[in-house]
Amino acid sequence: MTFDDGLHPDALRTVAPAYGTGSLADLLPSVCAVLNVPGAEDVLGLGARLDGITKVAVLLVDGMGAYQLPLMAPLAPVLADLAAGGRGHAGTLTAGFPSTTPVSLVTLGAGVPPGEHGILGFTVRRPDGGVLTHISWGDDPDPRLWQPVPTWMERASAAGVAVSVVSRPAFEGSGLSLAANRGGVYIGAADGPAVAAGMLAALRAATGPALVYGYHPDLDHYGHEDGVGSPTWQEAARGVDRLLDELAHGLPPGAALLVVADHGQLNVPAEGRLDMATTPALADGVTGAAGEPRVRYLHTAPGARDGVLETWRALSDSLVLSRDQVIDEGWFGPVPAAHADRIGDVVIICRGRELALATGWEPEKVGRLVAYHGSVTAAEMTVPLLIVR
Structure with missing residues (x-):
C-alpha cells in the first residue's frame, strides 16, 4: 500500500544546492562563527538571531524535509509552532547532492560541498572496484583519508569549545561518524528521549562555549519501510515532537537549539x-x-x-x-x-x-x-x- 505523502505538485520541481549561501555546508561554519571559532564565517547571518548565545545545540532529524512539515503539523504541535516561527526563527536550507544521509551528514559536519569532502553517494565505487556502503563503513578505507577535510567539531574543539555528539550507540567509531563528526565527545543515545537527555546534559555541563550535535533517525526509517504518511511514520512524527518539546523547554540559560534535516522523502509507486x-x-x-x-x-x-x-x-x-x-x-x-x-x-x-x-x-x-x-x-x-x- 502506498500512503498519501501530502506533497504539493510544486514539491517535484528541481532545486539546486545553494552552496555558499544557504546549504547544509554553511550551517556549522555559521554556528562556529557565533561561538568565535577562528576561521569560521557566518554565511547564514546567525549572529543577529543568536546574539548573547554561548551554547548551541544542533539537532538533525533524519528525513524531516521542509515539505514533510505540513503533514507532520497535526501530529506534532510543538514542531508546528516552531515551523511557524512561534518560538524563534524558521527558514530553509538545501541539502547537498545527492540528497542522501551519508552525503548530508558529512556536508554538515565538514562544512564544505560534497565534491570537496568526497562522500558522494549512499554507495560509491572503491579504488579496488568494490562498492563502499557509507552507512556500514568501518575503517577500510581509513575515514580520515577517504574524507580528508577537518570537521567543524574538530576546529571548535581545538578553539576551546566543548563539543559533544549524541547519537545511537551503534554508530560510535564508525567510518561515517568519523568522517562527519570527529572531534566531539561521543554520547550514546538509544532513542529520542535519550537524545534529548544527552543533549541537555551536555549543554548544562559546559562551563564555557559549547556545541552539541544530536541525531535522530526514526522518521526516515519508517518512511523508507512503510511510507511517508503511514501509521508508523505518524508515530515517529509524534516522537519527533516529544523530542523537540523536551529540548525546547529544557534549554539552559545562554543556549539555543537549531533543528535541521538531511533530506526529505517521497513515496514512489x-x-x-x-x-x-x-x-x-x-x-x-x-x-x-x-x-x-x-x-x-x-x-x-x-x-x-x-x-x-x-x-x-x-x-x-x-x-x-x-x-x-x-x-x-x-x-x-x-x-x-x-x-x-x-x-x-x-x-x-x-x-x-x-x-x-x-x-x-x-x-x-x-x-x-x-x-x-x-x-x-x-x-x-x-x-x-x-x-x-
Whole structure:
C-alpha cells in the first residue's frame, strides 16, 4: 500500500544546492562563527538571531524535509509552532547532492560541498572496484583519508569549545561518524528521549562555549519501510515532537537549539520503478552500479559510455548525464581529481516519482522500500532550519 505523502505538485520541481549561501555546508561554519571559532564565517547571518548565545545545540532529524512539515503539523504541535516561527526563527536550507544521509551528514559536519569532502553517494565505487556502503563503513578505507577535510567539531574543539555528539550507540567509531563528526565527545543515545537527555546534559555541563550535535533517525526509517504518511511514520512524527518539546523547554540559560534535516522523502509507486534486472537493455555496457535508486551511478565498459547514455535517455524519464556533465554543472561543488572516480561514468538523476533500480548489483530489499530520497526535487532537497532560543 502506498500512503498519501501530502506533497504539493510544486514539491517535484528541481532545486539546486545553494552552496555558499544557504546549504547544509554553511550551517556549522555559521554556528562556529557565533561561538568565535577562528576561521569560521557566518554565511547564514546567525549572529543577529543568536546574539548573547554561548551554547548551541544542533539537532538533525533524519528525513524531516521542509515539505514533510505540513503533514507532520497535526501530529506534532510543538514542531508546528516552531515551523511557524512561534518560538524563534524558521527558514530553509538545501541539502547537498545527492540528497542522501551519508552525503548530508558529512556536508554538515565538514562544512564544505560534497565534491570537496568526497562522500558522494549512499554507495560509491572503491579504488579496488568494490562498492563502499557509507552507512556500514568501518575503517577500510581509513575515514580520515577517504574524507580528508577537518570537521567543524574538530576546529571548535581545538578553539576551546566543548563539543559533544549524541547519537545511537551503534554508530560510535564508525567510518561515517568519523568522517562527519570527529572531534566531539561521543554520547550514546538509544532513542529520542535519550537524545534529548544527552543533549541537555551536555549543554548544562559546559562551563564555557559549547556545541552539541544530536541525531535522530526514526522518521526516515519508517518512511523508507512503510511510507511517508503511514501509521508508523505518524508515530515517529509524534516522537519527533516529544523530542523537540523536551529540548525546547529544557534549554539552559545562554543556549539555543537549531533543528535541521538531511533530506526529505517521497513515496514512489510501483509503476515508477525501472529496474535494470527486468529491462536488460539498460544494463548493456554496464560493468557496475552504485549510488542509490534516485541517483544511480553506472560504471561502463571501455567505449560503452555513450551507448549507455543513449539507451537510458531513450528508456527513462530521468536526467541522464555523463560524469563530466554533472561535475561541470556544479551539483557536487568543485570535485578534485582524487574524488572524481567515485562518481559513475553515467549518472541517472530521477526527476519525478521514479526509481532507477539495479537489482543484482544491490540487495533486492532496496527495491522494496516505499519512500526514497537522493535526487534533486524540492521535496528531497529542501530542509527546515528552525531556531529556538
